[in-house]
Amino acid sequence: MSPIIPVSQVDCQVPAWKKLLKTAIKDPLTLLETVAVDPKSLDFSLSENNPFSTRVPQPFIDKMKPGDAKDPLLLQVLTSHLEELEVPDYSFDPLDETQNQLPGLLHKYHGRVLLILAAACAVNCRYCFRRHFPYQDKMATGDQLNKAIEYVRNSESITEVILSGGDPLMVSDDQLRNLISQLDNIPHLKRLRIHTRLPVVIPQRVTNQLCQTLASSNLDCSIVLHINHGNEIDPLLSRAVNDLKHSGVTLLNQSVLLKHINDNLDALCELSERLFQTGILPYYLHCLDKVAGAAHFDLPMNTAKTLISGMRNRLPGYLVPRLAMEEPGRPAKTIVA
Ligand SMILES: *Cc1c(COP(=O)(O)O)cnc(C)c1O
Ligand code: SF4
Numbered sequence: 001m002s003p004i005i006p007v008s009q010v011d012c013q014v015p016a017w018k019k020l021l022k023t024a025i026k027d028p029l030t031l032l033e034t035v036a037v038d039p040k041s042l043d044f045s046l047s048e049n050n051p052f053s054t055r056v057p058q059p060f061i062d063k064m065k066p067g068d069a070k071d072p073l074l075l076q077v078l079t080s081h082l083e084e085l086e087v088p089d090y091s092f093d094p095l096d097e098t099q100n101q102l103p104g105l106l107h108k109y110h111g112r113v114l115l116i117l118a119a120a121c122a123v124n125c126r127y128c129f130r131r132h133f134p135y136q137d138k139m140a141t142g143d144q145l146n147k148a149i150e151y152v153r154n155s156e157s158i159t160e161v162i163l164s165g166g167d168p169l170m171v172s173d174d175q176l177r178n179l180i181s182q183l184d185n186i187p188h189l190k191r192l193r194i195h196t197r198l199p200v201v202i203p204q205r206v207t208n209q210l211c212q213t214l215a216s217s218n219l220d221c222s223i224v225l226h227i228n229h230g231n232e233i234d235p236l237l238s239r240a241v242n243d244l245k246h247s248g249v250t251l252l253n254q255s256v257l258l259k260h261i262n263d264n265l266d267a268l269c270e271l272s273e274r275l276f277q278t279g280i281l282p283y284y285l286h287c288l289d290k291v292a293g294a295a296h297f298d299l300p301m302n303t304a305k306t307l308i309s310g311m312r313n314r315l316p317g318y319l320v321p322r323l324a325m326e327e328p329g330r331p332a333k334t335i336v337a
Contacts, residue, residue, distance in 0.1 A: 015173075017204040021122055024057040028079045034061055041069040047079040052131045052293070054079055055124040060201040063234050072229045072261045076125055080296065083126065087295040092132040094289045095326050104140025105148040109332055112160045115140050115148055117179075118170035123201045127258055127297040129289035130166070139166075145179070153186050160191040161219075169198040173209040180217050192219040195254075197226040199240050206240035215247035222250040224283060228262050230274040238278050245279050252283040255321065257304055258297045265310045272311070272319040282321035287336065289326060301336070308337040 025031045028046045031054060032039055039046065056077045064071045101107050106114040119139050124131075140148045152158050161183055169176075183189055192214075198205045214221045223244060227233065241251055253275050255262065262268055272282050285308070288298045308323045323337040 015204075015207060017198075017202050017207070020057050020059060020202045020204060021170075024055050024122065025061065026054050028054050031056055031061070031074075031078060035064050035068075035071070035074060036066045037069050037071075037074065042078075043069070044080045044082055047081045047083050050079045050083060052083075052124060052126075052128075055122070057122055057202050059203060059236060060123060060232075063231055065231075070260070071231075072267070073231055075261055076127070076228065076258070077123060079126065082296040083293040085295065086292070090290045090292045090295045092292055094129055094291050095328060100138060102140075102147055102151055103138055103144045105151055106164075107151075107155075107158075111157055112162055113152055113155070113158050114162045114164045115145075115168075116165055117141075117145075117163050117168040118166040120170055121165065121167040122170065122198045122205075125197075127256060127288060127291075127294040129291040129294070131291060131293060149179075149182055149186075152183070152189065156188045159189060160193060161189060162193045162195060164195045167196050167198050168194055169196045169205050169210075173207055173213065176210065177213045180213055180219070184218050189219060192217060192221050194221075194223045195226070196223060199223075199244075200225055200227055200232055200237060203236040203240040206243050211243050211247040214244070214249050220250070221248065222252060224252045224254055225280060226255070227253050227271070227275065227280075228255045228258060229267060230270040233274045233278055241278050241280060251280040253280045253321075254284040254286060255282075256286045256288060256297075257299060257307070257323075258288065259299050261297070263299055263303065263307070265307060265314070268307060268311055269314050269319075272315055272321070276319055282319055284324045284333070285321040287323065287325040305337050 025034060028048065029039065054077070060073065060077070064073045068074070104116045106116070108114070116139050152161060180192065183192060244251060255271065257263060262271065275282055287301065287304055288294060290298070304323055308320065311320045322335050324333045324335055327334050
């Protein structure tokens with residue numbers, strides 16, 4: 001039998017972000033209730049018992065406008081029956097990512113390797129291209145992670161490791177510190193990059209320990225956040241970004257162009273300006289990957305191109321993200337505009 005530990009003692013060992021993960025809302029009706037939106041006021045019906053479950057942490061809900069059925073943050077995370085439609089050309093693995101070199105390792109582009117550290121995310125974005133991804137057997141954990149590190153050590157052309165997922169910040173600070181200290185000892189590695197949405201939905205994820213780990217690494221660290229709308233930036237997130245910047249981390253952002261969420265010039269320009277105010281540079285604006293269940297978020301390519309040229313006319317060049325898409329088998333992401 002394991003010893004009995006008083007609840008209060010266990011509690012104080014659990015970081016705040018993990019508690020917020022646990023208490024995330026997991027069904028669409030409770031989500032609507034929390035933001036005071038009447039289900040009848042929606043333009044679509046909900047999809048209950050969706051195999052890609054509902055998951056929305058409270059700090060993200062706090063940024064939604066109560067009572068607004070069209071809130072751009074709500075629409076990113078609320079299930080819709082439209083997800084159940086079969087649409088031609090929208091497939092289960094649009095990027096062909098099940099063809100890894102090793103479990104949890106994707107070496108598609110020159111000099112950069114992607115490590116899939118965690119299966120889950122803190123939030124389930126309804127448009128996600130990884131919604132059908134068979135994570136369980138594709139993740140780098142335990143011995144597979146050791147093999148992936150060995151692969152990087154033996155490939156001298158690799159100068160950058162990208163931690164991805166799922167969301168790589170789902171793993172604990174101790175695990176990250178351990179991994180990064182091993183990467184620190186690989187002489188040909190120069191950069192470490194983390195692709196994450198966790199600080200956006202739970203800013204408390206940016207802990208002192210995480211900042212210390214990144215600050216003390218001898219790799220140049222960057223974090224690519226995933227923010228789609230200006231309303232996702234609030235004082236809590238700004239503070240987290242500030243802490244990361246003080247740790248010497250370069251902050252970039254990638255967004256996905258999404259129908260009814262950020263598909264207009266005002267929203268996109270406002271996003272870029274708020275990112276810059278917060279100390280984050282726009283990097284990519286992705287065209288939606290054609291994944292089954294997400295077709296209702298998609299926009300014609302011409303709309304995307306028009307929006308980007310509109311941004312270019314309004315903003316300094318450094319606030320215009322690159323419009324990008326991924327096509328299987330190419331040596332880099334395709335820059336559309
Ligand atoms: C997007 C991506 C990268 C990083 O590409 P950058 O253009 O350097 O941001 C690396 N590996 C894989 C598999 C990717 O999908
Ligand atoms: S955080 Fe990223 S990987 Fe996770 S569900 Fe959202 S879009 Fe997908």
